[in-house]
Amino acid sequence: MTDRGFALDDRLREREARDLRRHLNPAESVASKTRFADDPKSGAIDFGDPELVFAANNYLGLADDGRVQRAAETAARTVGTGAGASRLVTGDTALHRALERDLADCKGTERALVFSSGYAANVGTIDALGPDVVFSDELNHASIIDGCRIGATETVVYDHCDPDDLAGRMAARADSEAGNVDGESWLVLTDTVFSMDGDLAPLPELCAVAKEYGAWVMADEAHATGVFGEDGGGVVQHQGVADRVDIQLGTLSKALASQGGYVAGDEALIEYLLNAARTFVFSTGLAPPAAGAAREALRIAREGEQRDRLWTTVEQLRDGFEASGYEVAGESHILPVMVGDRRDALALETAVRERGVVAPAIRPPTVPVGTSRLRVAPMATHTDDDVETCLSAFAAAGKAVELL
Numbered sequence: 466m467t468d469r470g471f472a473l474d475d476r477l478r479e480r481e482a483r484d485l486r487r488h489l490n491p492a493e494s495v496a497s498k499t500r501f502a503d504d505p506k507s508g509a510i511d512f513g514d515p516e517l518v519f520a521a522n523n524y525l526g527l528a529d530d531g532r533v534q535r536a537a538e539t540a541a542r543t544v545g546t547g548a549g550a551s552r553l554v555t556g557d558t559a560l561h562r563a564l565e566r567d568l569a570d571c572k573g574t575e576r577a578l579v580f581s582s583g584y585a586a587n588v589g590t591i592d593a594l595g596p597d598v599v600f601s602d603e604l605n606h607a608s609i610i611d612g613c614r615i616g617a618t619e620t621v622v623y624d625h626c627d628p629d630d631l632a633g634r635m636a637a638r639a640d641s642e643a644g645n646v647d648g649e650s651w652l653v654l655t656d657t658v659f660s661m662d663g664d665l666a667p668l669p670e671l672c673a674v675a676k677e678y679g680a681w682v683m684a685d686e687a688h689a690t691g692v693f694g695e696d697g698g699g700v701v702q703h704q705g706v707a708d709r710v711d712i713q714l715g716t717l718s719k720a721l722a723s724q725g726g727y728v729a730g731d732e733a734l735i736e737y738l739l740n741a742a743r744t745f746v747f748s749t750g751l752a753p754p755a756a757g758a759a760r761e762a763l764r765i766a767r768e769g770e771q772r773d774r775l776w777t778t779v780e781q782l783r784d785g786f787e788a789s790g791y792e793v794a795g796e797s798h799i800l801p802v803m804v805g806d807r808r809d810a811l812a813l814e815t816a817v818r819e820r821g822v823v824a825p826a827i828r829p830p831t832v833p834v835g836t837s838r839l840r841v842a843p844m845a846t847h848t849d850d851d852v853e854t855c856l857s858a859f860a861a862a863g864k865a866v867e868l869l
């Protein structure tokens with residue numbers, strides 16, 4: 466009989482051969498210091514010794530903060546553990562509305578809308594808008610890329626953080642035959658903090674180019690909300706372009722220590738999305754404990770204490786790595802410690818880990834060949850001693866694997 470199956474063992478072996486096979490490693494908790502286990506498959510979990518985590522996106526360290534935990538608990542008790550239906554049916558609660566009001570207030574927009582994840586927010590928004598042409602930064606997140614695949618008629622990729630290249634591509638498209646079609650809709654899409662490079666999108670320049678051609682700009686603040694801006698409003702706020710970015714989008718799952726995504730913008734945008742974004746319409750409303758936790762985390766983030774502490778830690782680490790002889794890329798709280806060769810990066814990751822510090826090697830195809838790195842992501846809850854341990858581990862490991 467003909468086999469019309471999927472040969473999954475072969476596919477996994479092929480991934481293994483290409484060094485692309487991934488494994489789950491359960492953690493005991495999401496704290497800045499925790500214990501991990503090798504993938505137990507279906508067996509019991511056997512945790513190792515505590516390790517310092519410089520690898521999470523829980524940037525403000527709020528995922529195990531008592532105030533945020535209590536907010537989640539209260540939401541579960543008073544509203545429910547799940548929304549029970551999509552927002553358009555019976556899953557729209559006062560708590561969702563309160564969170565959306567807070568997000569809109571922080572972002573300086575008329576309204577906000579929460580989705581079940583940042584991924585769903587990106588895919589649903591791009592798909593609902595259905596742009597004729599998207600101009601997308603070459604290093605944008607996978608959820609933006611998937612949104613373009615599903616929703617955009619044509620996608621033009623521009624060079625990373627390069628407004629001149631964007632301008633050139635827009636000019637070429639406008640001059641082309643298709644560019645003369647009346648009423649074409651254009652959308653510029655960019656992350657604001659790029660998660661593997663730790664650099665920032667030049668939003669004022671990108672907005673200026675977009676406006677010249679009448680295009681809209683959508684900024685993904687997944688790694689920036691709560692971390693950048695005087696009110697935690699992200700890079701859009703930090704660079705003072707809230708009035709020029711048409712769509713501010715992000716996640717509740719990183720600095721806001723919860724789960725879910727959001728879109729912030731004007732009334733018409735939100736009203737349209739809640740009608741037309743399929744990932745909103747056909748998905749259960751955000752779980753109330755996630756909404757409660759995100760709301761409390763946003764309140765704490767806006768106060769600024771955790772943010773200040775995070776930036777102190779970032780400076781200590783950047784200075785310390787550079788003093789040891791490492792090159793650190795980027796200009797944000799994400800610190801890519803550059804290595805170069807893929808195998809060297811893996812060796813450094815292992816040597817750092819042997820010294821009790823978790824910082825993942827990022828290698829091709831995630832980043833270009835020859836630019837492998839360790840991605841160090843501190844949390845506001847790391848102590849000075851934790852930072853010292855991390856720096857000592859990197860210095861000793863670098864010498865052990867002959868990179869320093």
Ligand SMILES: Cc1ncc(COP(=O)(O)O)c(C=O)c1O
Pocket residue numbers: 582583584585587606608656660685687688715716717718724725726
């Ligand atoms: C830039 C960016 N956008 C969107 C997402 C997706 O967010 P979520 O984890 O809430 O689905 C991520 C997270 O990994 C991200 O880094």
